[in-house]
Amino acid sequence: MTDVLVIGAGPAGLMAADVLSAAGHSVVVAEAKPSVGRKFLMAGKSGLNLTKDAPFEAFLNAYEEAAPVLRPMLEAFGPTQAIAWAEGLGQEMFTGSSGRVFPKAMKASPLLRAWLGRLDAQGVEVRTRWRWIGGAYRFETPEGVQEIMPKVCVLACGGASWARLGSDGAWAEWIDAPVAPFQPANMGFEVEWSPHMAKHFGTPVKNVELQVGANRVRAEFVISARGLEGGGIYAVSRMMREGQALTLDLLPDMSLDAVRAKLAKPRGKASLTNFLRKALKLPPEKLALLMEFARPLPQDLASVIKALHVTHLGPRPMDEAISTAGGLRFDALDASLMMTARPGVFAAGEMLDWEAPTGGYLLTACLATGRWAGDGAVKYLSRPPAA
Incomplete structure (x- = not known):
């Protein structure tokens, strides 16, 4: 009998396999x-x-309502430990100006190759094209339906975005446990553009401030054929998904009074577009957004430039999202991430009901929960047999 079955070979699943195999389990x-x-x-x-690379409390608070349950896992494996782990696999790391941490090689492939080499040396067996179809660990495989009966199982099945890469959320149909509905996270928003916007598709909008509710974010985003995408949009995507309005400050380094003063100068024979371009140094993509969302232009144009209301049709489809919210609820798990209704079955990674912004938070928590579930499974396997 196999000691441990891990379902899912993403970061959470591989981390659980690493912990368990290092402890001597098959x-x-x-x-x-x-x-x-x-x-x-x-x-x-x-x-x-x-x-x-951020102070721990600030890092933890990015997980919002999931922060209390994730706290012990991230205390055990947070940013400092994640960096040390990657360095232990031979990857030199560096921290960018925003605090984001990357391997000097930039790519994921060298780190993954080193990690798989270590797992292979620890005896981990990886079976690809093995798709879980429910039940007591039944799988569709190239050799037909196969079944495994392990002592413990770690589920690391992913969320419900990027189905072509393996995260389709199908497991939610047969897991027999409470699952919070999936929602897109870190996603773009659909806009039904006017024809004149086509020439700006793919253009980044820089030096802009996005405001949703009381939150202000200075970041760039991209005008795409489908709508608005990129880091700035992802940073406020949760609040937008929940129905809060987005406004843009197209000139965040200039006060409202300063904009009004520049617009009060004589326009002469210049068209309005040329006047705005010259007086305010507005680049074409910002002028295009202004004309798209503010027409008919109001008398007090400065107030619109400083708070341009963006209309959209809602989030892009979930399968286009970088990640998902929702998943297996924490009240179905004990403190070790074991399912209370299924002793010996643990869960980790993005399939759990938590949400994180971009910037390293998602990957760190996937690794942390995989490690935590792996440690929990090690302790479960070490329990003395029942009398």
């Missing part, structure tokens, strides 16, 4: 896709943001 990792860590590798294509 581990089989079942992965539905032809290769492991697909979302991890995709996230690292533009630079693997492993974690965020």
